[in-house]
Amino acid sequence: MVAKLGKEKEDLQSELYKETGENMILKRKSNQRKELLEESRKKNRIEQDLKERVLECLHQADNxxxxxxxxxAKAKRDGQEWKRWWDLATKQKKxxxxxxxxxxxxxxxQLRSSESEVVRERHLKERAQRAFQICPKAWEEKCDELNTNKDLTSYWKEQYxxxxxxxxxxxxxxxxxNEILDEYECTINLLQPSVAAYR
Structure with a gap:
C-alpha cells in the first residue's frame, strides 16, 4: 500500500513537473505573442503617423x-496682354x-521752298530798294510779303x-x-520649373 502511494506520488509529481513545464512554455509563448502584438501596434501607429504626414504633405503640395x-496662368495672361500691347505699339510706331x-x-x-522764296524775296527787296524812290507803296507791300514768308519759315521749322x-x-x-515684356518673360521662365516639379 505504501509502495502504491509512493508510486502515485511520483506520478503526480511527474505530472506536476510536466504541467509546470508546459505552463512555462505557454507563458513564454504568450509573452512573445504580447511582445509581437505590441511591436505590431507600434509599427501600425508609426505607419499611421507617417501616412497622415504624407497626406498632409501631399495636401500642402497640391495647394x-x-x-x-x-x-x-496669370503670368501667361499678363504676358499675352503685354504682347498684344507690344504688337499694337510696334504697329502704331511703324x-x-x-x-x-x-x-x-x-x-x-517746304523749308527748301521757303528758303528759296526768302532768297527770291531778298532779290526782290534789292530790286525794290532800287525802285523805292519811284514806287514807295510797292516797296511796303514787298516788305510785308517778305515778313510773311519769314513767319512761314519759322512755323514749318517749329512743326518739324x-x-x-x-x-x-x-x-x-x-x-x-520692351522692358516690361522682358520682366514678364523672366517671371514665366522662373515659374515653369516649379510647375514641372509638381507634375
Missing amino acids: GLGSLHDEL EVREELETQIQELKE ESLKSQGMGWLNHRKHL
Missing part, C-alpha cells in the same frame, strides 16, 4: 501646385514713323521740331514696353 498654376518720315520730308521740301520730338517719345515708349 502649392494650385497656387503655382494660378500664378503661371505707322507713326512712316507718317513722320512723310511729314518730315514734306517739311524739308515738334514731329521730331513726338517720334522720340514713341521710341522711348517702345523701350519701356
Whole structure:
C-alpha cells in the first residue's frame, strides 16, 4: 500500500513537473505573442503617423501646385496682354514713323521752298530798294510779303521740331514696353520649373 502511494506520488509529481513545464512554455509563448502584438501596434501607429504626414504633405503640395498654376496662368495672361500691347505699339510706331518720315520730308521740301522764296524775296527787296524812290507803296507791300514768308519759315521749322520730338517719345515708349515684356518673360521662365516639379 505504501509502495502504491509512493508510486502515485511520483506520478503526480511527474505530472506536476510536466504541467509546470508546459505552463512555462505557454507563458513564454504568450509573452512573445504580447511582445509581437505590441511591436505590431507600434509599427501600425508609426505607419499611421507617417501616412497622415504624407497626406498632409501631399495636401500642402497640391495647394502649392494650385497656387503655382494660378500664378503661371496669370503670368501667361499678363504676358499675352503685354504682347498684344507690344504688337499694337510696334504697329502704331511703324505707322507713326512712316507718317513722320512723310511729314518730315514734306517739311524739308517746304523749308527748301521757303528758303528759296526768302532768297527770291531778298532779290526782290534789292530790286525794290532800287525802285523805292519811284514806287514807295510797292516797296511796303514787298516788305510785308517778305515778313510773311519769314513767319512761314519759322512755323514749318517749329512743326518739324515738334514731329521730331513726338517720334522720340514713341521710341522711348517702345523701350519701356520692351522692358516690361522682358520682366514678364523672366517671371514665366522662373515659374515653369516649379510647375514641372509638381507634375
